[in-house]
Amino acid sequence: MHALVFIKQVPDASQVRVNYETGTIIREGVPAILNPFEAHAVEEAVRLRSKYGGKVTVLTMGPPQATEALKECLSRGADKAYLLSNRIFAGSDTLATSYALFEGAKKIIELEGEVDLFFAGKQAIDGDTAQTGPGIATRFDIPLVTYLIKLDEVDFEEKRAVATRLTEFGQETLQVPLPAFFTVEETLNELSHSPLPWLIKAARAKFEKLSGENVKLDSEQCGLKHSPTRVKKAFTPEKRQRGETLTGSTEELVFKTSDILMPFLKKDLQHGQND
Amino acid sequence: MGKTIDFTEKELDEISSYKNIWVFIEQTGGVAHPVSFELLTKARELAKQLDCQVGSVAIGRSVSHLADDVFRFGADKFYIVEDEIFKDYRTEPFRDTLSDLVRKFKPEIFLIGATTQGRDLSGTVATELKTGLTADTTKQEIDPETGMLLMTRPTFGGSLMATIICPKHRPQMSTVRPGVFKAIPVEHPEKGEIIRGKTDLTEDKIVKKILKKVVSSEGNINLGFYDVIVAGGKGMGSKDHFNMIKELAELLGGTWAGSRKAVESGYAPQSRQVGQTGQTVHAKLYIACGISGAIQHLVGMQTSAVIISVNTDQNAPIFDVSTYCIVEDAIRFIPKLIGELKKQKLTAVSYEH
Numbered sequence: 001m002h003a004l005v006f007i008k009q010v011p012d013a014s015q016v017r018v019n020y021e022t023g024t025i026i027r028e029g030v031p032a033i034l035n036p037f038e039a040h041a042v043e044e045a046v047r048l049r050s051k052y053g054g055k056v057t058v059l060t061m062g063p064p065q066a067t068e069a070l071k072e073c074l075s076r077g078a079d080k081a082y083l084l085s086n087r088i089f090a091g092s093d094t095l096a097t098s099y100a101l102f103e104g105a106k107k108i109i110e111l112e113g114e115v116d117l118f119f120a121g122k123q124a125i126d127g128d129t130a131q132t133g134p135g136i137a138t139r140f141d142i143p144l145v146t147y148l149i150k151l152d153e154v155d156f157e158e159k160r161a162v163a164t165r166l167t168e169f170g171q172e173t174l175q176v177p178l179p180a181f182f183t184v185e186e187t188l189n190e191l192s193h194s195p196l197p198w199l200i201k202a203a204r205a206k207f208e209k210l211s212g213e214n215v216k217l218d219s220e221q222c223g224l225k226h227s228p229t230r231v232k233k234a235f236t237p238e239k240r241q242r243g244e245t246l247t248g249s250t251e252e253l254v255f256k257t258s259d260i261l262m263p264f265l266k267k268d269l270q271h272g273q274n275d
Numbered sequence: 276m277g278k279t280i281d282f283t284e285k286e287l288d289e290i291s292s293y294k295n296i297w298v299f300i301e302q303t304g305g306v307a308h309p310v311s312f313e314l315l316t317k318a319r320e321l322a323k324q325l326d327c328q329v330g331s332v333a334i335g336r337s338v339s340h341l342a343d344d345v346f347r348f349g350a351d352k353f354y355i356v357e358d359e360i361f362k363d364y365r366t367e368p369f370r371d372t373l374s375d376l377v378r379k380f381k382p383e384i385f386l387i388g389a390t391t392q393g394r395d396l397s398g399t400v401a402t403e404l405k406t407g408l409t410a411d412t413t414k415q416e417i418d419p420e421t422g423m424l425l426m427t428r429p430t431f432g433g434s435l436m437a438t439i440i441c442p443k444h445r446p447q448m449s450t451v452r453p454g455v456f457k458a459i460p461v462e463h464p465e466k467g468e469i470i471r472g473k474t475d476l477t478e479d480k481i482v483k484k485i486l487k488k489v490v491s492s493e494g495n496i497n498l499g500f501y502d503v504i505v506a507g508g509k510g511m512g513s514k515d516h517f518n519m520i521k522e523l524a525e526l527l528g529g530t531w532a533g534s535r536k537a538v539e540s541g542y543a544p545q546s547r548q549v550g551q552t553g554q555t556v557h558a559k560l561y562i563a564c565g566i567s568g569a570i571q572h573l574v575g576m577q578t579s580a581v582i583i584s585v586n587t588d589q590n591a592p593i594f595d596v597s598t599y600c601i602v603e604d605a606i607r608f609i610p611k612l613i614g615e616l617k618k619q620k621l622t623a624v625s626y627e628h
């Protein structure tokens with residue numbers, strides 16, 4: 001079994017700064033974490049490995065600082081971590097990102113062998129777009145299973161998987177041939193504690209580097225300049241003002257609140273009578 | 276920023292070959308998702324500014340019966356592809372069929388609901404078409420100078436808003452969460468044109484098979500439908516105490532909801548969660564009981580017209596977005612309020628008889 005997990009290092013949302021010149025986020029200097037959904041993706045891949053043998057590879061695209069998240073993946077049991085870095089990626093939107101990761105993944109297949117299962121989080125908590133995974137799956141032209149909550153069955157002989165995903169109305173269970181692409185929910189599994197050897201391995205880890213030097217990249221599809229979408233303007237949302245603090249005894253507060261609610265109560269009564 | 280974007284002659288030709296605004300009519304088992312009509316209403320407003328038409332597109336086993344509703348909410352055209360293979364939503368056949376329609380009819384703007392299905396579909400269609408996609412937009416406007424679509428969306432869990440454009444690629448695609456826009460039928464609906472498409476796909480060419488579907492017992496609730504929402508948080512203390520949340524909601528003709536911690540504590544199902552990883556609501560009245568007001572919660576409710584909050588902590592961040600702040604123990608306060616409202620209701624009824 002070979003699982004490839006796409007992971008993203010995301011800035012801690014509470015410490016965001018913005019480059020108003022380019023309208024992009026400044027990631028440098030902001031504490032970074034592994035996108036929470038992807039911790040579960042790595043966990044699932046590692047569990048598959050302990051059952052079926054094989055290996056788990058992780059890949060991220062980002063600046064050289066993005067190695068913290070890769071380290072966490074290794075401590076969670078991944079075998080090898082790849083960092084895809086290149087200046088020309090700066091400012092990539094989701095289309096350009098899925099292109100770069102697609103090329104990076106092809107290189108990993110060349111180096112590490114065919115991949116049976118691709119994983120990613122259902123979305124990244126910084127951008128929240130949920131587009132990169134579906135984008136990569138489309139580029140590989142393999143089946144996509146989003147919002148994965150359970151891998152019911154994986155059959156490496158028959159090369160197929162049975163998987164359950166969330167839908168708008170509940171759940172559905174699908175059968176797909178492998179390789180397939182899964183984006184995962186947090187409820188897919190519970191994270192395990194890392195055994196000491198994994199932690200040691202992560203601390204000493206060396207990362208495999210991918211860049212324009214060893215990956216064939218079409219610069220016409222990379223970075224800000226070749227991203228279809230642009231940030232025209234970034235701004236902090238208008239804050240509401242704190243309104244009136246009601247004062248008085250509990251009884252007085254009940255009367256005051258009930259007065260405020262009267263229009264809604266009356267409307268409800270009218271409804272009732274018209275029915 | 277502020278920089279003008281240069282276009283080549285060829286780029287301009289390409290762009291001007293795209294016209295009209297499309298809305299994806301999401302349906303399951305022949306029932307349209309309400310977000311489709313919310314988007315049609317928005318599309319109508321944008322189309323007026325661009326002086327173009329509104330197209331709608333549905334794919335399914337049987338979707339023709341949706342035509343009346345689609346026209347009632349302002350579509351000029353309804354593109355339909357019906358086939359047995361579309362009985363259930365599956366990414367790949369929907370992606371390929373929809374991408375083909377877009378290549379053929381070239382809409383300038385394409386709006387899709389940011390539902391589980393819409394998010395699954397839009398990312399693959401945009402990649403297939405190699406165009407830009409802006410997810411979860413909360414505002415859509417036409418730039419009067421350039422005629423481009425300005426798509427505004429929250430990022431970083433709502434701490435930052437970004438206005439996105441897609442200057443050189445068409446269609447300009449974006450998804451919108453249910454409940455962000457209101458669905459308003461047109462006053463004098465006209466019968467639009469129905470255009471039927473065909474598919475070459477056959478079941479044997481589709482590798483993904485659906486084995487089982489389970490509709491959750493809680494069902495699917497669209498909080499965006501309701502004018503009044505009473506929401507409870509971790510501060511309600513127990514699932515039993517949520518009964519007062521439900522009762523108050525019912526008295527006010529609304530529905531009830533919860534924060535993520537309320538969901539995690541088992542007080543409310545995930546389908547009723549408000550916020551970044553739940554639903555977005557724009558209620559006329561939002562009552563928050565025992566909710567602290569974390570940014571991830573606020574992004575889901577802070578555009579409500581009137582917000583009333585009950586919290587024991589006078590410095591709870593929820594108060595910073597509240598119209599009325601009540602510093603009280605909700606577990607004691609809400610039952611008293613319910614009692615008073617019931618009394619008022621009785622008096623009101625006896626008056627009218």
Ligand SMILES: Cc1cc2nc3c(=O)[nH]c(=O)nc-3n(C[C@H](O)[C@H](O)[C@H](O)COP(=O)(O)OP(=O)(O)OC[C@H]3O[C@@H](n4cnc5c(N)ncnc54)[C@H](O)[C@@H]3O)c2cc1C
Binds near residue numbers: 510534552
């Ligand atoms: C990626 C991510 C996504 C998230 N998405 C969401 C989301 O979609 N929706 C969401 O809600 N949260 C979300 N959260 C979680 C969010 O950060 C908060 O943890 C959560 O909203 C807190 O819920 P709460 O207000 O019910 O609980 P708490 O923060 O624990 O607040 C409880 C409040 O109740 C008050 N209280 C206690 N007792 C009483 C009483 N007797 N009467 C009145 N008040 C009382 C307390 O003063 C306190 O203010 C997300 C977090 C992350 C990291």
